[in-house]
Amino acid sequence: DIQMTQSPSSLSTSVGDRVTITCRASQGISNSLAWYQQKPGKPPKVLICGASTLQSGVPSRFSGSGSGTDFTLTISSLQPEDVATYYCQKYDRAPYSFGQGTKLEIK
Amino acid sequence: QVQLVQAGGEVKKPGASVKVSCKASGNTLTNYYLHWVRQAPGQGLEWMGWINPNSGATNYAREFQGRFTMTRDTSITTVYMELSRLRFDDTAVYYCARENGDHNAMDVWGQGTTVTVS
Numbered sequence: 001d002i003q004m005t006q007s008p009s010s011l012s013t014s015v016g017d018r019v020t021i022t023c024r025a026s027q028g029i030s031n032s033l034a035w036y037q038q039k040p041g042k043p044p045k046v047l048i049c050g051a052s053t054l055q056s057g058v059p060s061r062f063s064g065s066g067s068g069t070d071f072t073l074t075i076s077s078l079q080p081e082d083v084a085t086y087y088c089q090k091y092d093r094a095p096y097s098f099g100q101g102t103k104l105e106i107k
Numbered sequence: 108q109v110q111l112v113q114a115g116g117e118v119k120k121p122g123a124s125v126k127v128s129c130k131a132s133g134n135t136l137t138n139y140y141l142h143w144v145r146q147a148p149g150q151g152l153e154w155m156g157w158i159n160p161n162s163g164a165t166n167y168a169r170e171f172q173g174r175f176t177m178t179r180d181t182s183i184t185t186v187y188m189e190l191s192r193l194r195f196d197d198t199a200v201y202y203c204a205r206e207n208g209d210h211n212a213m214d215v216w217g218q219g220t221t222v223t224v225s
Binding site for chain 1: 142144151152153154156157166168169202204206207210211212213214216217218219
């Protein structure tokens with residue numbers, strides 16, 4: 001099975017900073033990758049699919065890039081409401097594995 | 108806009124089984140795959156499997172094969188997951204989620220059902 005590895009596992013940064021989270025697949029998955037945001041006590045919310053397509057209603061400060069094995073989620077200017085845990089997920093074929101998550105906090 | 112409504116929490120003893128429902132309100136689940144994802148306390152997301160509500164076809168994560176079953180009702184508005192031979196480490200929030208098309212992200216999630224094995 002293809003493994004999904006995210007880094008870093010946690011991140012503490014300041015409001016207004018640029019944030020980058022990476023996700024690496026152990027084998028190529030083309031652009032079959034989604035990014036989710038999860039806040040405590042809530043289900044995940046999809047931010048990006050197809051590695052770079054922003055879902056409707058998601059702020060434009062979020063962007064995704066990559067293809068094959070290496071992917072990136074970028075928040076161009078961190079806002080207080082972005083405090084959450086972020087997950088990548090592959091969906092090229094089963095198993096639809098998730099990365100282990102990146103917990104984002106404000107300094 | 109479809110919503111996925113899950114039943115309330117369950118408390119079970121080790122070795123027992125639990126069955127959790129996921130009902131689509133506002134539409135049927137026709138033409139959408141339905142996934143189950145769980146999250147143990149303080150841990151990440153773990154994909155468990157999918158069901159095609161139209162055909163009943165299923166795909167299970169290897170970790171759960173043999174004790175995890177997904178089914179749907181004939182109206183294709185409700186799907187179910189059943190996990191048997193429960194262990195303490197099955198304590199988790201179980202989510203159902205709709206896949207938006209074929210090989211796509213999960214765009215609609217249920218609110219989650221807490222299963223406690225104690």
